[in-house]
Amino acid sequence: MxxxxxxxxxxxxxxxxxxxxxxxxxxxxxxxxxxxxxxxxxxxxxxxxxxxxxxxPERMVLFLDELKVSKSMRNIINRNTFRVTFNTAFKQVIANCRDIKRDGQPGTWITNDMTEAYCRLNELGIAKSVEVWQDDELVGGLYGIDLGHVFCGESMFSKVSNASKIAFIALAKQLQLANYRVLDCQVHNSHLESLGAREIDREDFMEMLKY
The missing domain is CATH 3.30.70.3550 (Leucyl/phenylalanyl-tRNA-protein transferase, N-terminal domain)
Structure with a gap:
C-alpha cells in the first residue's frame, strides 16, 4: 500500500x-x-x-446516449412540478448530501474536511452542483467534479420521491449537449443502473479520461 x-x-x-x-x-x-x-x-x-x-477495478459510468428515462419519469418531468438549476446552491447541496439519512448506512463519508475541500473546488469552478426545487424548496440535487469532458459524480440526495433522478437526468442531458464523453458514477448503484449506468473495466475508463 x-x-x-x-x-x-x-x-x-x-x-x-x-x-x-x-x-x-x-x-x-x-x-x-x-x-x-x-x-x-x-x-x-x-x-x-x-x-x-x-x-x-470496475467503474460505474453512464454513456450519455444510454440514458434511460422511464415513461413514468417522463410524465413527472412533463408536469413541471420540479425546477432544475445548475451550480446555484452548491453549499446547500453538499450539506444535504452529508446530512441526509440513508437506509442501511450508519453515517456519512462526507466529512467536514471533505465539505470544505469541495466547497473550495466549487469556488475554483471545478466542483459543480445540480439543484432540484419544488415550491422554492431545495428537495434534491447532486454534485461532482467537472473535468471538461468527463463529469465525476460524487453524491446525490432526495427529500421527495424522484428528486435525485430529476437532477441526474438533467445533468446527463446537459452533458450530452456539451459533447462530454461520459458521466462517472464511480461504484455500482442500482438506483443509477435503472437510469442506464453500467460497469466498465478500469482500463476503459482511464482511456476516456485522456483529452
Missing part, C-alpha cells in the same frame, strides 16, 4: 489493492484532488479513518 507524502503524486491505478485502494494519506488540497480525478482516483473514507484514495 502506498502512503502519500507532501509530494503531489499518485501511483498508477494498476498498483491498487484488489478492491481498488490506490493510496493512503495526503491531503484534500485543490491541487491534489484535481490530480486525483484526472488520474481516475477519488477519495472515500470515514471520519475516523485516514484519507483513502480509490480506483475500483
Amino acid at each position: 502506498y502512503f502519500l507524502s507532501r509530494e503531489l503524486y499518485f501511483p498508477s491505478v494498476e498498483q491498487s489493492s484488489p478492491e481498488g485502494i490506490v493510496a493512503i494519506g495526503g491531503d484534500l488540497s485543490p491541487e491534489r484532488l484535481l490530480l486525483a480525478y484526472r488520474s481516475g482516483i477519488f477519495p472515500w473514507f470515514e471520519d475516523d479513518e485516514p484519507i483513502l484514495w480509490w480506483s475500483p
Whole structure:
C-alpha cells in the first residue's frame, strides 16, 4: 500500500489493492484532488479513518446516449412540478448530501474536511452542483467534479420521491449537449443502473479520461 507524502503524486491505478485502494494519506488540497480525478482516483473514507484514495477495478459510468428515462419519469418531468438549476446552491447541496439519512448506512463519508475541500473546488469552478426545487424548496440535487469532458459524480440526495433522478437526468442531458464523453458514477448503484449506468473495466475508463 502506498502512503502519500507532501509530494503531489499518485501511483498508477494498476498498483491498487484488489478492491481498488490506490493510496493512503495526503491531503484534500485543490491541487491534489484535481490530480486525483484526472488520474481516475477519488477519495472515500470515514471520519475516523485516514484519507483513502480509490480506483475500483470496475467503474460505474453512464454513456450519455444510454440514458434511460422511464415513461413514468417522463410524465413527472412533463408536469413541471420540479425546477432544475445548475451550480446555484452548491453549499446547500453538499450539506444535504452529508446530512441526509440513508437506509442501511450508519453515517456519512462526507466529512467536514471533505465539505470544505469541495466547497473550495466549487469556488475554483471545478466542483459543480445540480439543484432540484419544488415550491422554492431545495428537495434534491447532486454534485461532482467537472473535468471538461468527463463529469465525476460524487453524491446525490432526495427529500421527495424522484428528486435525485430529476437532477441526474438533467445533468446527463446537459452533458450530452456539451459533447462530454461520459458521466462517472464511480461504484455500482442500482438506483443509477435503472437510469442506464453500467460497469466498465478500469482500463476503459482511464482511456476516456485522456483529452
